[in-house]
Amino acid sequence: MVERLLDRQVSPLEYPTGGGAIYGASGAAVADQAPPGFDPGMLRLEACFSHEKRMDKIQSVFPQTFRLLGDARAGIVRDFAATFPPVDISRLANARQFHEFLRARWQESLPEPPHLRDVAACEFAFAMARAPSPVDEELPPAGRPARGAIRRHPGIILLSCEYDVRPVFEAQGQDQSQDQSRDPARAALSIRRETLLAIFLPPGEQHPQTFEILPVVFDLLAVLEDWTVPSEFVLGPESDELIRELADSALIEVRL
Amino acid sequence: MIDITNLNPGPAVGIGYRAAIGEWTLKNLQHFDVLEITVDHCLSSGQFTASAIYDLVGRIPMTAHGIGLSIGTDVPLDLAYLDKVATIVERLQAPAYSEHLAFTRAPGRDLANLLPVPKTEAVAESIIAKVRTVQSRISVPFLLENITYLFEWPDSEMSDAAFLNLICGETGAGLLLDIENLYVNAQNHRFDPCKFLDALPAGLVKEVHLAGGVTVSQNYLDRPVLADSHSHPVPDGALDLLDNTLARQTPDAIVLERDDRLHAGDEILDDLKRIRNRIAGQHIGNAHGRTAVGSAS
Numbered sequence: 001m002v003e004r005l006l007d008r009q010v011s012p013l014e015y016p017t018g019g020g021a022i023y024g025a026s027g028a029a030v031a032d033q034a035p036p037g038f039d040p041g042m043l044r045l046e047a048c049f050s051h052e053k054r055m056d057k058i059q060s061v062f063p064q065t066f067r068l069l070g071d072a073r074a075g076i077v078r079d080f081a082a083t084f085p086p087v088d089i090s091r092l093a094n095a096r097q098f099h100e101f102l103r104a105r106w107q108e109s110l111p112e113p114p115h116l117r118d119v120a121a122c123e124f125a126f127a128m129a130r131a132p133s134p135v136d137e138e139l140p141p142a143g144r145p146a147r148g149a150i151r152r153h154p155g156i157i158l159l160s161c162e163y164d165v166r167p168v169f170e171a172q173g174q175d176q177s178q179d180q181s182r183d184p185a186r187a188a189l190s191i192r193r194e195t196l197l198a199i200f201l202p203p204g205e206q207h208p209q210t211f212e213i214l215p216v217v218f219d220l221l222a223v224l225e226d227w228t229v230p231s232e233f234v235l236g237p238e239s240d241e242l243i244r245e246l247a248d249s250a251l252i253e254v255r256l
Numbered sequence: 257m258i259d260i261t262n263l264n265p266g267p268a269v270g271i272g273y274r275a276a277i278g279e280w281t282l283k284n285l286q287h288f289d290v291l292e293i294t295v296d297h298c299l300s301s302g303q304f305t306a307s308a309i310y311d312l313v314g315r316i317p318m319t320a321h322g323i324g325l326s327i328g329t330d331v332p333l334d335l336a337y338l339d340k341v342a343t344i345v346e347r348l349q350a351p352a353y354s355e356h357l358a359f360t361r362a363p364g365r366d367l368a369n370l371l372p373v374p375k376t377e378a379v380a381e382s383i384i385a386k387v388r389t390v391q392s393r394i395s396v397p398f399l400l401e402n403i404t405y406l407f408e409w410p411d412s413e414m415s416d417a418a419f420l421n422l423i424c425g426e427t428g429a430g431l432l433l434d435i436e437n438l439y440v441n442a443q444n445h446r447f448d449p450c451k452f453l454d455a456l457p458a459g460l461v462k463e464v465h466l467a468g469g470v471t472v473s474q475n476y477l478d479r480p481v482l483a484d485s486h487s488h489p490v491p492d493g494a495l496d497l498l499d500n501t502l503a504r505q506t507p508d509a510i511v512l513e514r515d516d517r518l519h520a521g522d523e524i525l526d527d528l529k530r531i532r533n534r535i536a537g538q539h540i541g542n543a544h545g546r547t548a549v550g551s552a553s
Binding site for chain 1: 296299300302303304306307323324328329330331359360361362363364365366367368369371373374378379382406407408409410411472474476477478481483
């Protein structure tokens with residue numbers, strides 16, 4: 001029976017997306033795993049090109065994370081390649097996979113330096129904020145939100161951090177010529193205190209902006225994922241003013 | 257739609273637009289007759305990049321190029337993706353839309369690198385049907401691009417040119433001839449690129465890509481391999497193949513691709529000059545009744 005092309009296409013994709021082909025266990029072992037009929041050396045080169053391209057995309061999203069990973073970087077990338085094969089061409093999808101991998105790894109053992117977890121979360125949030133916002137589907141009249149309903153601006157990313165890592169990004173670009181992964185001055189830039197952040201890309205801007213917000217605002221924005229009528233909240237007499245301020249700063253949208 | 261052929265007597269010459277050198281591109285716009293826009297960058301690179309691209313509409317002709325279709329994957333085409341591409345192509349007022357004759361993914365895996373398909377009649381039939389689908393949803397001519405490939409399928413039974421000719425002949429699709437890919441494949445797989453060019457019917461090549469790569473040596477390879485890295489000046493051997501192409505074909509646009517060492521703007525501008533010189537030489541040669549023939553070293 002003739003094998004379907006799709007089934008056959010899986011082999012030259014699976015082999016070069018595996019850690020064995022990228023890093024090579026031993027030459028003979030890798031050659032044995034290559035799909036029959038294909039040149040194992042060329043498939044391995046394909047694997048290396050593809051992996052380099054993928055890691056370039058990921059590193060462009062996590063520049064500070066990679067810098068702070070220091071000597072651990074090579075081992076982490078290798079483990080990542082072995083456990084998270086690429087499933088999508090996009091920069092954001094690959095960055096999401098890498099962030100998931102880091103989060104899982106750091107649940108088992110804390111990263112060094114410890115604020116690295118928040119640095120990675122912020123960098124992934126910057127990437128999400130840069131991505132095109134989802135377009136609202138046209139709803140039937142009955143399903144449309146009422147006038148005056150509010151929701152969090154769909155482009156805003158909320159982040160609860162254990163450290164205030166904003167100085168890491170403010171220092172970014174000041175002196176990137178040297179590896180600062182173990183620079184104690186840089187490590188000292190991040191202070192351990194709960195920091196609630198809203199990250200979004202203002203219209204026409206290239207770089208996302210980061211704002212520290214009060215716990216009450218963070219909680220309100222967190223529940224406003226969908227259109228909601230403000231009267232459903234019992235926020236106290238200042239709520240109207242708060243909503244107005246949030247709308248003025250484009251953190252929430254108001255249905256007209 | 258802007259007709260890029262009206263601006264110059266020969267093909268329009270330009271570069272593939274890259275957001276990382278967007279400002280440099282704007283400052284040097286006078287050096288380009290055309291910009292090639294990767295439609296996928298409009299889709300996924302964010303609002304800033306998309307706006308910068310759309311702001312160029314009306315300032316310079318743009319042609320549309322894709323990297324995300326994976327027309328060679330043996331599954332139905334993603335029609336939602338195609339419809340988004342159609343909208344972008346219209347917005348760019350592009351005269352053509354091109355994609356690679358390749359596959360990059362199968363369900364659950366995406367190498368994000370262009371891989372060859374087996375060159376068989378059965379695979380050609382499946383791709384012909386998909387090309388027709390693309391043509392039915394995109395309002396401008398569709399062009400297929402020849403890719404560079406590191407490995408061959410063991411059951412391929414046709415030459416590169418015969419496979420392309422079959423698909424383009426059945427569908428009326430044009431060819432985006434990537435001369436660097438041809439140059440690299442000819443060196444890596446040891447065939448004569450002039451025979452490939454000779455096999456293409458006159459008029460098939462609608463656009464041309466040029467680029468420059470590097471030589472890679474690894475202990476697991478039998479011999480050094482050329483890689484299409486889009487990182488260095490166009491090799492003279494590829495420009496010789498451009499001469500050969502222009503003797504038989506009349507492409508509307510020649511696009512220089514550069515994806516690495518983007519800071520080397522002078523190299524990019526110098527490559528454009530070298531391309532224009534080859535075009536000018538061709539015109540002089542033709543005017544004097546000579547046949548311009550080049551061959552890759």
